[in-house]
Amino acid sequence: MKLIFKKSDLTESINIVMKAISNKPAMPIMECILIDATEGIIKFSSNDMELAIETIVNGDIVEPGRVAIDAKVFSDIIRKLPGDEVTLLMDNDSKVIIESNQAKFNILTKDAEDFSPLPSIERDKMISISQYTLKEMINQTIFAIDDSEKGKMLNGERFEIKGDKIKVVALDKFRIAIRSVEINEEYEDFTVVIPGKALNEISKILTGEMDSLVNIYFSNNYVLFEFDDTLVLSRLIDNASLFDTDKMLSNDYNTKMNINRKELMNCIDRATLLNKEGENKPVLLTIKEDQLELSINTVLGTMNEVIPIVREGREQMVAFNPKFLIDILRVLEDETVSLYFTNSKAPCFIRNEDNSYIYIVLPVILMEDVDYGNNN
């Protein structure tokens, strides 16, 4: 085997396939990238059995061949090579030579035959969506995935395709994130749950360009993302029914508050400074005529701050885990956000007019006699 690359092409492709290299691989071969130049093109693959990635790499095939090489070592070496051009050579079965300018590495390899290739799946159902939209949908919902040990069954996002609409739902025991988008074509209705790990890695690989498309293929057990020169395959999770959130949605409310998103976010951020590591005291929101009074009371002291708002409906006092509010406020881009409250024990809704995003957060139920330090 002899392959010649531009270093920048190599690093870009390595960064993509590294996303399916786990830190704790079940088998040594899962630490490896498979370099395959036996079919006229150069393909890099990685596969940790939950996620598998394949990408086509620019480069010259002087002599075809294939080899499996430790991903971390390969990545580190390529990044620090002195020249702009890199040659990969294999002289016998167990070593690959990496050359660039005057530097020459001789690296032990693994048997390429041990590498599990991407399973080929039926490409019967598919949708097309822009990279920008997919990346945004993932980023605006994925924080709500339950990543606790007990929540593993739920550890994914529900993708629901209905006509020309796609709806993404993520939830844990305390909150729900829903993001809806219209797509250009009508598709057959179906619903799947995609593991959070896969979505997380895909959102990192996606360039996020508005006019570059991702084709997403669904089989019974797998989802395949196809974009640029890359394929990402993930198993599906079999519990779509657990995500049935329609009955939790409601348009009723007693109080609607419009508030500057960044002001609210920065204010909650400041309040949480008083939560020492591991502590998780709630922030209390007191919604008055034309202002929100936000306060917190911890072992370190108290904090309160006032932010102007536009209010509809009645006054309200509700307490929240500050992290849950910040997670939402951070991923939105609107200058002003609307929060809807019913009472101090009912879920709070954060949503826009056309419901393209809906967030539901459970409040913290307070003891009546807690002093929130907001009376000084």
Next chain:
Amino acid sequence: MKLIFKKSDLTESINIVMKAISNKPAMPIMECILIDATEGIIKFSSNDMELAIETIVNGDIVEPGRVAIDAKVFSDIIRKLPGDEVTLLMDNDSKVIIESNQAKFNILTKDAEDFSPLPSIERDKMISISQYTLKEMINQTIFAIDDSEKGKMLNGERFEIKGDKIKVVALDKFRIAIRSVEINEEYEDFTVVIPGKALNEISKILTGEMDSLVNIYFSNNYVLFEFDDTLVLSRLIDNASLFDTDKMLSNDYNTKMNINRKELMNCIDRATLLNKEGENKPVLLTIKEDQLELSINTVLGTMNEVIPIVREGREQMVAFNPKFLIDILRVLEDETVSLYFTNSKAPCFIRNEDNSYIYIVLPVILMEDVDYGNNN
């Protein structure tokens, strides 16, 4: 107490005194900054009993007073305040109010009387040196301090003043770093050992300006650095004699190699990629007619690379702990450096013509039969 600050002045001064707040304080009061506005100026102090810092802060004293406040909490809050102006208020003995725009924090304080002020020392011996020079002298030597448990006795740098010269020496069991500088005036001869921790923190506080001076005062047990609006006090270490390195210096050599500093540094950096975490295989330097061949051989594989050099004297093969060479090459600024060798078991010298820096590194003694992979 009522004090008014510009936020930027506050953060700058907090950053300075934070350097003497230890992560594992022996007493709770050592976690605190003392804010003292009882003498017509505002002073912030910190003291972890090894290092003590005092700095004057710009601000308005509306009502004098003093208070001890948790440094970490104070620092975090100030950094995230919404406004450019900050008011500190004390209404009773145990709480301080921090106000900025609409945000109001109410923070528990500690008893200011528990705070240990900086001891006042005899200012009998002193030198003046530019911030730039002091910062450079520290940074170019401090990495060689022995920070192992057993090396604690040596955990400092020897400052030797002789006439108009100051010489700084740091060493551990494998290497010595010596930096000499001429100062403008003649001083009385004396020698002290300053703890590495103090020097490390001081080099971070120093702005490093060429024409801004540091006055350094020496008493029997303390050293006091005075610069800008800041005092830094440290205990001295009582073992100057352990640093007597003059007998190790030698101008004899069999081989002198001039080499591009960055090329050598980057090459060693690449070679160490093959040392997995925890592993510490040496790099082998083979000095030929007009080139250096550098190689390494580890469980992951081998690497070798060739760099052009200018050589005087005979051929040479010497092995080194790569970290020891990189530590030195990283802090120098010369384009070309000179390395002097006697044989494969004798110390290597890296020094410039006027000996303003001298580094001595012990080689790694190799078994005769080790294959360094440099014969392919």
